[in-house]
Amino acid sequence: MDQVVSTIRQEAEIGRRHTPDFGWRTLLLEAELFALFIAATSLTVAGVIPMWAGFIGNTVFLYALYTVVHEAVHANISSRNKNLRWVDTAAGLIACAPLWLNYHQHKRQHMEHHTYTNEDSDPDIYARGSFPGWIFVRLPKALIGYFNPFQQYRDCKRFNCTTREIVYTALSFTTYATIVIGLIAAGYGWHVLFLWFVPWWIGQTVMLTFFTWTPHHDHHETGRYRNTRVSLFPFANFLLQGQNYHLIHHMLPAIPYYRYEPAFNELRPILEAKGVRIEGLVPDPRNEHSAPSRG
Known part of the structure; x- marks a missing residue:
């Protein structure tokens, strides 16, 4: 027990060193x-660059933008400055809009994921199963659910959103829908399709x-050292x-994404001793749990 406590203290100290003030x-x-996003969209609509160029730019934008939401949800922008928590909310709300995410609902959902990682009650457990099943069945179903207001309300109730948060979710969903419908009605349907929806689908799929x-x-x-892994390539x-x-994030969620790598390098001897999965791009089936998984 003393050895376990000592290791966790080491981990926490490394985490503190890699947690900035802001x-x-x-x-x-x-x-x-x-x-x-603004440049790619405006230049495409103005005819300055071809649609495919704007498409690529916005796909990168919609893939990378969730990192901002993720950092905001964990209050990793305000970080040690608790009086600046409103900055996390503001940055998160802005970043959520193009992703068709509802900030307050998503924050509660993501905290549930951290609390129940890989358990049957984990909100992300729908990903359990083979890669083909993920790409062609479970993920598309989840993405379609983003546009279902009834599903969003059910998720609010599931994750114990307050009445105010449910109202915020309804307002954000209505705002997103109004903007998209308005743009289509104004004759920008192809732009919505190729500068937002298809890039969004690709970006969300990859992310x-x-x-x-x-x-x-x-x-x-x-377990703390096995509920996620490290992927080196x-x-x-x-x-x-x-x-x-990703393991660094679950172990020490106050560390921002741009400090994961140096934190991992310091922690690596401890992690290797704990049997952490340090693998390549593709999960190694030899390290997987023996329990059967869904297709």
């Missing part, structure tokens, strides 16, 4: 991404695969915005 870098990321399916597969283990930290070190 997450300026996340706000900079948000500004850069919205600059990309959720590397935030949800890949790091937790095969979604059965629940060339340029992984850049391409996945640190989520190849």
Whole structure:
């Protein structure tokens, strides 16, 4: 027991060293991404660049933007400055809009994921199963649910949203729908399709695969050092915005995404001793739990 306590203290100390006073870098990321989105969209609509170029720019935008939401949900922007928690909310609300996410509802849902990771009550347990089943069945079903107001209300109730949060969710959903319907009615239907919806679908598919399916597969283990894994391959930290070190986030969620890698490097001897899954891009089936998984 003493050895376990001592290890956790070491982990916590490393976590403190990699927790900044304020997450300026996340706000900079948000500004850069919205600059990309505004430029790609406006230049495409104006006919300055072809649709395919705007499509690529907005796909990158919609893939990368969830990182801002994720940091805001964990209050990793205000970080040690508790009197600045409103910055997390503001940044999160802004980033949620293009993603058709409802900030307050999503925050409660994500905290449930951390509390019940890989248990049957984990909100992300729908990802449990094979990769083909994830890509072609479970993930599309989840994405379609974003546009179902009844599903959003059920999720609010499931995750114990307050009455005020339910109202905020309804207002945000209505606002998103009004904007999209208004743009289509104004004759921008093809732009909505190719500059938002298809890029959104692709971006969410890639993001959720590397935030949800890949790091937790095969979604059965629940221990501190085995409920997610580390994925090492060339340029992984850049391409996945640190989520190849997803284990670091679950162990020490106050660390911002841009500090996962150095935190992992310090923690690696401890993690290897604890039997952490340190693998490549694809989960190694030899390290998976023996429990059967859904297709």
